[in-house]
Amino acid sequence: MAKPQPKTSQPPPLEPGEHILWEQQPLPSEYVKQRYGKLTAIGVVLLGIIFFGAQDIFNQDDSTDFSISLEGSLSVLITFVVLTLISGVLATSMLWGRKEAESTYFYLTNKKLIIASGISPPQFLIYPPHRLGQLKIIRTKNGAGTLYFREEKPLIYGGLYKKRIGFEGIQDPGALYGLIHKVFYH
Numbered sequence: 001m002a003k004p005q006p007k008t009s010q011p012p013p014l015e016p017g018e019h020i021l022w023e024q025q026p027l028p029s030e031y032v033k034q035r036y037g038k039l040t041a042i043g044v045v046l047l048g049i050i051f052f053g054a055q056d057i058f059n060q061d062d063s064t065d066f067s068i069s070l071e072g073s074l075s076v077l078i079t080f081v082v083l084t085l086i087s088g089v090l091a092t093s094m095l096w097g098r099k100e101a102e103s104t105y106f107y108l109t110n111k112k113l114i115i116a117s118g119i120s121p122p123q124f125l126i127y128p129p130h131r132l133g134q135l136k137i138i139r140t141k142n143g144a145g146t147l148y149f150r151e152e153k154p155l156i157y158g159g160l161y162k163k164r165i166g167f168e169g170i171q172d173p174g175a176l177y178g179l180i181h182k183v184f185y186h
Contacts, residue, residue: 012107012114012124022108022179024170030144031101031169036093043090050084106167108176110183113149115167127165129184136166137173147173149180 014020100117107114113132115125132149139145148166170176 010116010122012105012109012116013126014109015111018109018111020107020109021183022176024106024167026101026104026106026167026169027144027171028098028101028169030140030146031104032094032097033140034138034146034168035100036097039090039093043087043093046083046087047091050080050087054080101169106170108179108183113167113180115165125165132184135177135180136164137177139173144169144171145173146170147176147180 012020103118103122105116105122107116111128113127115127116122117125127150133151136148137145138148146166146168147170148164150165152163152165154161154163167173167176
C-alpha cells in the first residue's frame with residue numbers, strides 16, 4: 001500500500017526577487033479550536049435549550065397528543081425550525097472547520113505575509129509590512145498557537161466587531177514572531 005503524499009498548495013503569487021522564507025499548513029485541531037471553538041459551544045448550548053424547550057412544550061398538561069394546530073403556532077414552528085438550523089450549523093462548525101484547515105496555507109516571504117485558503121482556486125490574502133499591526137501570540141498547552149498580526153473592524157457589523165487576522169493553529173508561533181521581526185523590522 002502506497003504512503004499518502006502530503007497535500008501541496010498552489011504557490012502564492014510572488015513578485016520578482018521575492019522568495020518564501022516560511023510556509024506551514026495549520027494543525028487542524030488547533031486551527032479549529034482557535035477559530036470555531038466558541039461557535040461550536042454556542043451551537044451545542046442552543047441545541048440543548050431548543051431540545052429541552054421542545055420537550056417541555058410536548059409535556060405540558062400531560063398530553064400525549066403531539067398534533068400541532070397550524071393556526072396558532074405557525075410562527076412558533078417557523079422560529080423553532082430556523083433556530084434549530086442555525087444551532088445545528090454552529091454546533092457542527094468544528095467539522096467543516098477541519099476541512100477549511102486542510103485547504104489553508106500560511107506563507108512568510110521577504111516582502112509580505114500571505115494566507116491561502118479555499119480549494120480551487122485558492123484565495124490569497126496578502127499583508128505587506130505596512131498593513132501589519134501589533135504582533136500577538138496566543139499559545140496552547142502543547143506549544144502550538146496563533147500569531148495575530150492585524151485587527152480589522154468589518155463594515156458588515158457596523159464596525160462594532162473586531163476581527164483578528166493571523167496564522168491560526170501553527171506549530172511554533174514564537175519562532176515565527178522572531179522571524180517576522182528579523183525580516184521586516186531589522
